Amino acid sequence: MNAILRQALRLALGGALLIMPAIASAQSQDPPQQDSSKTQQPTQQTQQQPGSQPPVQQKDAVNPKSSKEDVEAIGDRKVSCHMNWFSLEKEMALGKSLAQEVEKSSKLIDDPIVTEYVNRVGQNLVRNSDAKVPFTIKVIDSDEVNAFALPGGFFYVNSGLILRAQEESELAGVMAHEISHVTARHGTCQATKGELTQLLSIPAMIFIPYSWAGYAMYQGLNLAIPLTFLKFSRDAEREADFLGIQYMYKAGYDPNAYVTFFERIQADEKRRPGTIPKVFSTHPPSAERIGNTQKEIARILPARQEYIVTTSEFDTVRGRLRGIMFSRKVTDAKDKPTLRTKTEQSKKQPTGNDPNSTDDDRPTLKRRPDTQP
Numbered sequence: 220m221n222a223i224l225r226q227a228l229r230l231a232l233g234g235a236l237l238i239m240p241a242i243a244s245a246q247s248q249d250p251p252q253q254d255s256s257k258t259q260q261p262t263q264q265t266q267q268q269p270g271s272q273p274p275v276q277q278k279d280a281v282n283p284k285s286s287k288e289d290v291e292a293i294g295d296r297k298v299s300c301h302m303n304w305f306s307l308e309k310e311m312a313l314g315k316s317l318a319q320e321v322e323k324s325s326k327l328i329d330d331p332i333v334t335e336y337v338n339r340v341g342q343n344l345v346r347n348s349d350a351k352v353p354f355t356i357k358v359i360d361s362d363e364v365n366a367f368a369l370p371g372g373f374f375y376v377n378s379g380l381i382l383r384a385q386e387e388s389e390l391a392g393v394m395a396h397e398i399s400h401v402t403a404r405h406g407t408c409q410a411t412k413g414e415l416t417q418l419l420s421i422p423a424m425i426f427i428p429y430s431w432a433g434y435a436m437y438q439g440l441n442l443a444i445p446l447t448f449l450k451f452s453r454d455a456e457r458e459a460d461f462l463g464i465q466y467m468y469k470a471g472y473d474p475n476a477y478v479t480f481f482e483r484i485q486a487d488e489k490r491r492p493g494t495i496p497k498v499f500s501t502h503p504p505s506a507e508r509i510g511n512t513q514k515e516i517a518r519i520l521p522a523r524q525e526y527i528v529t530t531s532e533f534d535t536v537r538g539r540l541r542g543i544m545f546s547r548k549v550t551d552a553k554d555k556p557t558l559r560t561k562t563e564q565s566k567k568q569p570t571g572n573d574p575n576s577t578d579d580d581r582p583t584l585k586r587r588p589d590t591q592p
Contacts (some may be wrong), residue, residue, distance in 0.1 A: 478512055
């Protein structure tokens, strides 16, 4: 028994020693703060988006080369976390099992024109990203403005997001953000951190007597884990913003469209509180997040003369999808029973036995012959 306890303690302390340099290294690779004294003179940016702030002025070049901030090095750099206990094969297997559960409880859009277009936009972003796994992209029939990517490259876009976007670049921006969660391997990195936290709680069970006090402290350690994940998730969202604007820029899209979409969502929330889509409920598009994204655009993305803003195909697919969603709602309405109020029913009832009535479903009352005097 003592040998087992010593082995458990050795694993716990070893895990603590491993995570310290990993955390320090991860913090050292965070994008440095902008030094206004070293910022180059910005050049003229592309056209201003209507109804939004002026596009951020970008620099002509970015340093250092071949770093996490160098868009020319995309695909040849490491952007995932430093501690991940999942291999890419295990991550893909995990994502596949999760995708099967998603598709059991969701209805997919099977229109070939819509699905082919969304897949083509997504695969173009994947080719211009740091992805190490193939992506499977599908469209979910849902009014909710949402998109999510599972570990291993299983990516789902809600039809509500496509209809809410006003330009192809806005759709591409949200998709690039979700692709970034996969390239940075945020899902399995978070799972690794959770397992490590559980491992580090072993000394508390060894040295604290298993009494009500010891049990309460162990429960307290478990309750603290979600707080750790909350901090990590906020960092992951910031990193996904950071990588997403690079991927859409590399694919030729205007990175300011990502900010434009956020600004419109924020304006909707101010106009009608509580209307922020579920996808933004835990990490809303706050003014700070929008401002940080604008600063990153100016700091790391060299200026271009032209960007892809939208295409006629986007408008065609959006109109086709709107028709599909409308037809589905009409069909669903026909399948549901219709409820009428008592007042509505009384207005349709005849006041007497009208011989000219064409309502064959209603019984006709007549006096029996043997009852007549």
